[in-house]
Amino acid sequence: MTNNDILRRLRYTFDYSDSKMIELFAIAEVTVNREQISNWLKRDEDPDYTNCSDVQLASFLNGLITDKRGKKDGPQPKPEKSLNNNIVFRKLKIALNMQAEDVLAIMALADLTISKHELSAFFRKPDHKHFRKCKDQILRNFIKGLQLKFRSSAEAEEPELETEVEEKPAFDWNKKD
Numbered sequence: 001m002t003n004n005d006i007l008r009r010l011r012y013t014f015d016y017s018d019s020k021m022i023e024l025f026a027i028a029e030v031t032v033n034r035e036q037i038s039n040w041l042k043r044d045e046d047p048d049y050t051n052c053s054d055v056q057l058a059s060f061l062n063g064l065i066t067d068k069r070g071k072k073d074g075p076q077p078k079p080e081k082s083l084n085n086n087i088v089f090r091k092l093k094i095a096l097n098m099q100a101e102d103v104l105a106i107m108a109l110a111d112l113t114i115s116k117h118e119l120s121a122f123f124r125k126p127d128h129k130h131f132r133k134c135k136d137q138i139l140r141n142f143i144k145g146l147q148l149k150f151r152s153s154a155e156a157e158e159p160e161l162e163t164e165v166e167e168k169p170a171f172d173w174n175k176k177d
Helices: 003-014 018-027 034-041 054-069 085-095 100-109 116-122 136-156
Strands: none
Touching: 003 034, 003 054, 003 136, 018 034, 018 054, 054 085, 085 116, 085 136, 100 116, 100 136
C-alpha cells in the first residue's frame, strides 16, 4: 500500500474534511495547504497526483495520535524518516488507544482471523527473533475493519423514521369466557 492510499483510506474512515486534515498536520507542527492534501488524495492516474512522503504520512499519524489521545508533555515526537506497515499499524493502534483484543475484533470485522501471538509479532522491535513484517493485506484489512466500525456506526447513529404501530393488549379484560 502506498502512503497516499493509506492517507486516502484513513480520511474516508474517519470522514475528515480538508480542514481537519490540515489541522492534524498542524498538530504535528507541519504546514500543508489544501492543494497538497488534494493532490495526495487524487488517484494515481491523475496528472496532479503527488506522492505523500514517509515523513509527511508519519507527521499526519503523529497529529492523529495527539488529536485522539491528547498532547504529551515535552516536545512533539519527530516524524520517522522511513515508514513501513508495522510502524503505520502501531501508530494507528496507539491513536485509537486499542489493546490486542480490540485490534483482533477490528480484524474480525474485515473477516480476517489472526491469533494474539501473530498480532504481537507485528509490534515487536525489528531485531527481535519473533518480529514479523506486516504485509499490505494485514494493514489493508485492519483499515477496512476500522471503516466498517467507524463508518457504519456513524451511519447507524442517524435517526431513523419511526412508524407508529398500534399496540394491542396481550389480554382482553372485557372478553368473557
